[in-house]
Amino acid sequence: MKNMMLLAGCLLALCSTSALAAEGGFYLGLHGGGVILEGVKNESREGDFNFEFDPGWLAGATIGYDLRDTYPNIGTGRVELEVAWRTNDLDKLEFLQPSIGASGETTVASVMLNTIGEYRENLPWLPYIGVGAGVARITLDNFTQGAYPLVDDEDTVFAYQFLAGFGYQVSSRVYLDLGYRYFALLDPTFTDVTGVKFDSEYATHNVTLGARFDF
């Protein structure tokens, strides 16, 4: 299912749309927003246990190239390099027996290469969809229940995301952007304080608000 979504996203992102006459150019972008991290099921030889998280935040920056009408054979859209940082606080731990509170923080730092297809027929509005792939460093920072530690570990894994949203051209060089991102990691693995390895998950829904500056 994820592979199909990835393929569909790639195809959509590569779809060309007709464009208004404009030259391509580089841009810088900044964005931030909310992150909802899906409940995490962890699998280990000792059994499965779950994490639940509070809503969190993300911040990111991009540098990219807007194709505009420079490459009609490719289409209209953008290619960008993105660095982002996400964080969610641990809300709940689920074992066979009750947990005694939960605290800790998950942070993910990612570097992504995004390709974005943009529809430029209705300026100043610019609806877009896109896909991205890259690498991320995920940290389970000081997960504890009460006074008792659970895990404090990190892993570096493949990351991917799907993007959709729309931009608004404020001026000839400035755009505002409201978007959604499904951002996920492939099978991060950690070791708990008892030395037991467990396979984890990370999948998020993100709403972002950002600005982009052509230069």
Added chain:
Amino acid sequence: MIKRMLGICLLPLLLLAACGEDSDPTRNNDFVPLTGITIDSARGDIPFGFTIQFTAEGDFSGAFSRDITTDATWSSSDPALLTFDDPNRGLGRGVAPGPVTVFANLNGAEGIFSFTVSNATLQSIAVTPNPAGVAKGGTQRFQAIGTFSDSLTLDITSDVTWSSAGVTIATVEAGGLAKGVDLGSTEIIATYSGITPAVTGAATLTVTAPSVTGIRLSPEPPILIVNETWELSALRVLSDDTTEPVASAVWSSSHTNIATVDAATGVVTARAVGTTTISAADAVSGLTGTATVTVGAVNSIEVTPAVTTDDQIISIGESLQLRATATMSNNTTRDITSVATWTLSNNQTQAVSLDSAVRGRVIGNAAGVADVTANVGTGDQRVSGTIRITVTQ
């Protein structure tokens, strides 16, 4: 404006988050330290020569407790009086009379339990239930209750040796589980040989005629095609693993738009693509058997000689058996030679004819060629496969 748009976007996100994969945890919360162990047993003493099960309950920092009987390591203060043959089971065996202390240890925590191995001796054994009955092929579990010299009664099922006086009637295995072998009655005997003379107890077990354990429908149908029929039979499955036909089953289909079934004969007729459950009710046993019938769409048909080494050329007077293989919508294949309708076209010089007695068999009549087609369905739903046959002199 922006706030309103943000709210509209966040609402579906919250719904998406609620759709996350649910999973019941299976791991113990071993991250909270174990701070105490409580040992318990059904009794505070046991006669020597017999076993008793101890249990251990772990207290995890006051947050919760759980059974740790099989996690803990068991021992006694004097193994000459009470011993644990398996240190991780909690099953103690009295060796000699005297007071002992039982220990259960796990992760640095220790439970302590005072216990006594008594010198009471076994006086008698009662085997229950007595009398008992079981259908041929069925099982009956017996229990051995020992009465001791101090009037103590104790379940000693696992301490005795079980035997049958008539193994052709019933057998019995360790733990007191007897199985009916043939009609008749026999004694199921529990023997304790730890003292001399040995103490025995017995119960009478009568094996009766096998009982009906279920209704089985057979033969299992393949994925049927529309208008195909399939005859099911209902069988009573008996406790001795034999079967007998159900003479007057009442048949029904859960989805008659998918397949109907003749209420008396069990002949299923496929009506439309889908899945239905065919049931056969047996009034004698009061049980009902079910079978799932799937009706599939045919994507394509391939017609080939039935014998793969045969070619498509025959002589006048020679016959050739063809096979129609259907590829179903789920990508499985099945032989539909006997289901398909066979037709001829492009039959120059009346080169071949269809054998009216055997579906898919053609006979060479005259030199020439003919196209032989296997068809299923009608109108827009028709699917066909064709092979060209050449007849030589």
